[in-house]
Amino acid sequence: MKIVETVAEIRRELQTHRSKTIGLVPTMGYLHEGHLSLIKRARKECDIVVLSIFVNPLQFGPNEDFERYPRDLDRDAALAKQAGVDLLFCPSVREMYPHEILTEVRVRKVTDRLCGASRPGHFEGVATVVTKLFHIVLPDRAYFGLKDAQQVAVIEQMVKDLHFPVTIVPCETVREPDGLAMSxxxxxxxxxxxxxxxxxxxxxxxxxxxxxxxxxxxxxxxxxxxxxxxxxxxxxxxxxxxxxxxxxxxxxxxxxxxxxxxxxxxxxxxxxxxxxxxxxxxxxxxxxxx
Amino acid sequence: MKIVETVAEIRRELQTHRSKTIGLVPTMGYLHEGHLSLIKRARKECDIVVLSIFVNPLQFGPNEDFERYPRDLDRDAALAKQAGVDLLFCPSVREMYPHEILTEVRVRKVTDRLCGASRPGHFEGVATVVTKLFHIVLPDRAYFGLKDAQQVAVIEQMVKDLHFPVTIVPCETVREPDGLAMSxxxxxxxxxxxxxxxxxxxxxxxxxxxxxxxxxxxxxxxxxxxxxxxxxxxxxxxxxxxxxxxxxxxxxxxxxxxxxxxxxxxxxxxxxxxxxxxxxxxxxxxxxxx
Missing domain, CATH: 3.30.1300.10 (Pantoate-beta-alanine ligase, C-terminal domain)
Known part of the structure; x- marks a missing residue:
C-alpha cells in the first residue's frame, strides 16, 4: 500500500491504471468495521482500491466537532493495508483547499429534511468535497455506507443530475454486537x-x-x-x-x-x-x- | 465527422480515444467565425475535437430569448465538418435533462456583478451544464471565447475549486470588419x-x-x-x-x-x-x- 498526500501524486499514481477498474472509498478516517466492509467490497469488485481519509472542514458547522473529530492516521494506515487498500490518499486541508473556495455543489429537496435541516450547509460541504475527490481519483465505483442514508441519496442524485462517470455502491450499515451502528x-x-x-x-x-x-x-x-x-x-x-x-x-x-x-x-x-x-x-x- | 445525439453514444465513441488528447468546444450553435476560431485552435492542439451544440434552457431567465434563440443544425454541421470537428454532440433538452434536476453548481463572488447581476441564475445554469458536458466528454482541454469574459472567469474558478481534470483555454474575441463582436x-x-x-x-x-x-x-x-x-x-x-x-x-x-x-x-x-x-x-x- 502506498500513502499519498498530494493531488498531483495520486493523479500520477493512477495515471498508469486508467484502463483498470478503480474503486474509491471516501472516509473521514478513524476506521471501524463499517469502513472496512466498504474496503472489502471494493477489493472484491475493483482492480485498484483507493481509500481517502480527509476530515472535511466544509461539512462541519461552526459549533460542530471538526476540531475534536477523532484522528489516528497510523492506526488507519495499518487497518487499510490489512484490508487490501492499494492507495491511501490523505491530503491536508491546505492541499484540498489551497485557496478560498468559491464554488459550491448544492442538491435541492433531498437535503430539505433530516441532517440537511439540522446541519445547515452540511450536504453542500459533502457534495463539494465528493465532487473534488471524484475529479481527483476518477473512480469507476465509489462506496458509501447506508448509516448515512441521506448522504447516499444526495450523492446518487448529484451523480445522476451531473452525469458523473461513476457508479455509486451503497453498502449496508455494520453494527456492534448489541446493535449500535458503527460510527x-x-x-x-x-x-x-x-x-x-x-x-x-x-x-x-x-x-x-x-x-x-x-x-x-x-x-x-x-x-x-x-x-x-x-x-x-x-x-x-x-x-x-x-x-x-x-x-x-x-x-x-x-x-x-x-x-x-x-x-x-x-x-x-x-x-x-x-x-x-x-x-x-x-x-x-x-x-x-x- | 460523426453526429451524435445521446450521452451513451458520445461516451461509446470516445471510449477508444481515452489515451488521446480530447478537445471540447461547448457552444449553443448558430456558429459564427468566433466559434470557428475555437474549433481551429482545438484542431491544432488536440487529437480529437468534440463540438457540442446545446441551447441550454437552464441558463436563460424566464423572460429571455430561449425560445427564439437562433438554431440551424444543418448549417452548423456543414461548418463544423469543414473546420475539422471529429464529433458533433447535439443532444436534445430531454437527453440532457431526462428528469427534474435538483443539483446546481454555484460560483460565488465572481458572479456578483455584470451578467451575474443582470441575469439571475444565468451562471448557475452555465456552470451546471458545463459540469455535465465535462463529465460526459471528459475533455483534456476546453475552449471558450473571451467575449464572454465573465463566463471564462466563472468556469476557470469552478475548474480550480473542484479539481476538474481539464485545461480551460480562453480565446480572443473575433470581430466583424467594423469591430462588432461576433455573436x-x-x-x-x-x-x-x-x-x-x-x-x-x-x-x-x-x-x-x-x-x-x-x-x-x-x-x-x-x-x-x-x-x-x-x-x-x-x-x-x-x-x-x-x-x-x-x-x-x-x-x-x-x-x-x-x-x-x-x-x-x-x-x-x-x-x-x-x-x-x-x-x-x-x-x-x-x-x-x-
Whole structure:
C-alpha cells in the first residue's frame, strides 16, 4: 500500500491504471468495521482500491466537532493495508483547499429534511468535497455506507443530475454486537451513554417487526412509537425522528409506498448519533450517472 | 465527422480515444467565425475535437430569448465538418435533462456583478451544464471565447475549486470588419440597430488608447467615458458599464492594478449585446484544475 498526500501524486499514481477498474472509498478516517466492509467490497469488485481519509472542514458547522473529530492516521494506515487498500490518499486541508473556495455543489429537496435541516450547509460541504475527490481519483465505483442514508441519496442524485462517470455502491450499515451502528463518533460516549445508545437500533428493529406485521399504518404512528422508545432512556435527547419516502426524502402519510426510511438523530451529552431503517426497497442497488 | 445525439453514444465513441488528447468546444450553435476560431485552435492542439451544440434552457431567465434563440443544425454541421470537428454532440433538452434536476453548481463572488447581476441564475445554469458536458466528454482541454469574459472567469474558478481534470483555454474575441463582436444574437438586430451597435467596440477601443496614454485614471472616469459614448447612439440602452479587476471581478477605484476588465451590456430594442476590453493581462493563458 502506498500513502499519498498530494493531488498531483495520486493523479500520477493512477495515471498508469486508467484502463483498470478503480474503486474509491471516501472516509473521514478513524476506521471501524463499517469502513472496512466498504474496503472489502471494493477489493472484491475493483482492480485498484483507493481509500481517502480527509476530515472535511466544509461539512462541519461552526459549533460542530471538526476540531475534536477523532484522528489516528497510523492506526488507519495499518487497518487499510490489512484490508487490501492499494492507495491511501490523505491530503491536508491546505492541499484540498489551497485557496478560498468559491464554488459550491448544492442538491435541492433531498437535503430539505433530516441532517440537511439540522446541519445547515452540511450536504453542500459533502457534495463539494465528493465532487473534488471524484475529479481527483476518477473512480469507476465509489462506496458509501447506508448509516448515512441521506448522504447516499444526495450523492446518487448529484451523480445522476451531473452525469458523473461513476457508479455509486451503497453498502449496508455494520453494527456492534448489541446493535449500535458503527460510527467514529461512538468513542465520544461515556459508559452510561454507550449503554443507552442501543435504544436507537432497538427502536428501529421493533418498528421493522411491527411494519412487517402491518401493525403500524401511518408515518405519525411510526414516529410516535420511536420517540417514546428513545425517550425511555434518560440521557437521550432527540434531534429528529422522521419517516419519509426514500430516496427522495419527502413526507408521507400512509406507509403504502416503498421504500421508506425511518431516520433518527439523537444526542447523548455533546455526542450526536444517527441511525435509520430502510424498509421495503432494494437498498443495495448501485446507481450511476447514466 | 460523426453526429451524435445521446450521452451513451458520445461516451461509446470516445471510449477508444481515452489515451488521446480530447478537445471540447461547448457552444449553443448558430456558429459564427468566433466559434470557428475555437474549433481551429482545438484542431491544432488536440487529437480529437468534440463540438457540442446545446441551447441550454437552464441558463436563460424566464423572460429571455430561449425560445427564439437562433438554431440551424444543418448549417452548423456543414461548418463544423469543414473546420475539422471529429464529433458533433447535439443532444436534445430531454437527453440532457431526462428528469427534474435538483443539483446546481454555484460560483460565488465572481458572479456578483455584470451578467451575474443582470441575469439571475444565468451562471448557475452555465456552470451546471458545463459540469455535465465535462463529465460526459471528459475533455483534456476546453475552449471558450473571451467575449464572454465573465463566463471564462466563472468556469476557470469552478475548474480550480473542484479539481476538474481539464485545461480551460480562453480565446480572443473575433470581430466583424467594423469591430462588432461576433455573436449569434447579432442576427436579431435591425439594419439601423446593427449600425449603431458598433459603438460598443468603438468606445472600448477609445478607452484602450486612453488607458495606454495614461489619460484615464479611475474606474469612474472610464465608466463615464464609455457611458457617454454609448449614449451618443439613440437606440442604445445601457444595461451595465463596469470597470473591475479580472478575473475576480471586484470593484476597483484607481486603475493601477492589472489586469482589469471594462465590460458593457447594451440593449438595442429587445436584443442585448455584451462586449469587453481586457487590459493589462495575459488574457490567453490556460488554466487547469490544479
Amino acid at each position: 467514529s463518533r461512538n468513542v465520544y460516549l461515556s459508559e452510561e451513554e454507550r449503554k443507552q445508545a442501543v435504544i436507537l437500533n432497538r427502536a428501529l428493529t421493533e418498528v421493522k417487526e411491527q411494519l412487517e406485521k402491518g401493525l403500524l399504518i401511518t408515518a405519525d404512528e411510526v414516529n410516535r412509537y420511536v420517540r417514546e422508545r428513545i425517550n425511555s432512556q434518560p440521557l437521550a435527547q432527540i434531534d429528529y425522528v422522521e419517516t419519509l419516502s426514500y430516496p427522495r426524502l419527502e413526507p408521507i402519510h400512509h406507509l403504502d409506498q416503498r421504500p421508506i426510511i425511518v431516520a433518527v438523530a439523537v444526542r447523548f451529552g455533546s455526542t450526536r448519533l444517527i441511525d435509520n431503517l430502510l424498509f421495503g426497497g432494494k437498498e443495495e442497488s448501485a446507481c450511476s450517472g447514466q | 449569434s444574437r447579432n442576427v436579431y438586430l435591425s439594419e439601423e440597430e446593427r449600425k449603431q451597435a458598433v459603438i460598443l467596440n468603438r468606445a472600448l477601443t477609445e478607452v484602450k488608447e486612453q488607458l495606454e496614454k495614461g489619460l484615464l485614471i479611475t474606474a469612474d472616469e472610464v465608466n463615464r467615458y464609455v457611458r457617454e459614448r454609448i449614449n451618443s447612439q439613440p437606440l442604445a440602452q445601457i444595461d451595465y458599464v463596469e470597470t473591475l479587476s479580472y478575473p475576480r471581478l471586484e470593484p476597483i477605484h484607481h486603475l493601477d492594478q492589472r489586469p482589469i476588465i471594462v465590460a458593457v451590456a447594451v440593449r438595442f430594442g429587445s436584443t442585448r449585446l455584451i462586449d469587453n476590453l481586457l487590459f493589462g493581462g495575459k488574457e490567453e493563458s490556460a488554466c487547469s484544475g490544479q
